[in-house]
Amino acid sequence: MTDVLKAPAPASAPASRRGTDARTARRRAALEWVAIHSLGVAAALFFVLPFVFVLLTSLMSDNQALTRSLWPHPFEWHNYVTVFHTAGFLTWWKNSLVYAVSGTVLTVVSSVPVAYALAKFRFRGRNTALMLVVATMMLPPQVVIVPMYLFWANQMHLTGTLWPLIIPMAFGDAFTVFLLRQFLVTIPNEYVDAARVDGCGELRTLLRVILPMARPAIAAVALFQFFSCWNDYFGPQIYASENPAAWTLSYGLETFKGAHQTSWNLTMAATMLVMAPVIIVFFFAQKAFVEGVTLTGVKG
């Protein structure tokens, strides 16, 4: 900083030199613009081409999928019908949807009050509670899976269903609590105090004053939770593997590959169908999403 202040002001150069300087500067800027945008296109290819290859392959005949041709000829739209008619596929789709939707609703409903209390109430042990939330958020699910499995299998007899995955979500999710709390602390206390002065109870304050303001954050955590359920592989593998009627898409997709060993076209069509909902949801809720990612760790 001090160096900067001491730096001599640029001496005014003779007019002609200033002209060439400006021209080189402009040329440099133009070159830079081209370089940056070419790099951008190259990077975009890296990110987008895998999707394109998967999509194109999903429309090929199974023989063509094994050749080096890149463009489907003819377009086998029927592959998608075949995938849908594959035993179980619709069931897996339904299970994924049930898991993701119920998981999201339960998580948000149970996590909002916790996040609110951690953000706006003053009580002893609040920092400890917050630390514990962060700690549990960072833990791999495998750490407690063995006793959890034994509990759901031996005490509750619920393995072979998705209940062992859905029920715990009614008890708050650390990541959701943490993210919401990060957002809620940024809401000025004056709003909360004003509501209290007006005679609102804590619950009314939360529902009437805070929730409307927190809508973008809630949308973000709901999306995250939806995707994390939809993408979950480990949970269904542990609890649902014994019963194909309870499989989800993420888990079933694997079997699909196994059963269609060389039919890359069908496997890629199935892969597309697993990716599609996520991509569609993203396009509808892009803004909420990007906001959510920035909330994760960096201050909102």
Next chain:
Amino acid sequence: MAASLTSPPATATGRTVTLRAKRRRSALVTLAFLAPWLIGFAFFFAYPLLSTVYFSFMHYDGFRPPTWTGTRNWSYVFTEYPLFWPALRNTLWLVVVMVTTRVVFGLGVGLLITRIKLGTGVFRTAFYLPYLAPPVAATMAFAFLLNPGTGPVDHLLGDVGLPQPGWFNDPAWSKPALTMLALWGVGDLMVIFMAALLDVPREQYEAAELDGAGAWQRFRFVTLPNISPIVMFAVVTGVIQTMQYYTQPMIAGQVASGVIGNSGQQFEPGYPDKSTLTLPQLVYNLGFQHFDTGSACVIALVLFALAMAFTALLMRRRGGLIQAGD
């Protein structure tokens, strides 16, 4: 503060009574709001964690009642279990190579996106989208793209005369292939870095430019110091994510090995040649494939210790992961 301002004036005794009642009531309200998490924490975390410790000293196959074996499970895991050390070595590799390249690449893409002026929204979406691809689907897609003999990437490498490695089928290339998959999904880091880069005060760049600093110097002496907390954040969360790395290596190994998933056919994770083993897969392998509950719990505790150590590092960070409340 607010409470004292809003509490109505009262006589000395009256005030203490109402205050105490109020405090008791507010404690109850706090408890009620926290209840879902408190129950969940006790029941789905604290209790199973203690029980994991308990089982790590027991012999238990899931059928006969558990019997005490002292430290037998621990010594089995560390000295005899053939998958433990390879998994730990792989984890170290992933921490050193995958986390580093992901952070560097994420920063690079973040820098790029802040300087793109034409069609920024389209580029941002394109860069971000792969991050959302479900891990199972993304891994299958890469297994196809890289598949020796049939994959488009394999063809492409052949066309330009580059070597065509076996990727997911070659122990030396399976982790680089997984790293590529991780780079493809770098969108989360890109967004975080993008936000951080846009926060760097403009004046500092202008001042540096007046000082005659070149592009590299501006990056080194202005950008980097400003975003270093975010870089630190990205590295530590990357390490923590590595401790949880499960789905991608599991699927990659399974697909490449040709074992039919979920068919009851036993798939020993780590294909090819233990090169994709990670610690979480060992919990699955021991606990759910070999019914060795005790040893699975030992691995779980090792995983717990590692994840906690890095989480502690993250929380000690100045300015913290936890944003200060009121």
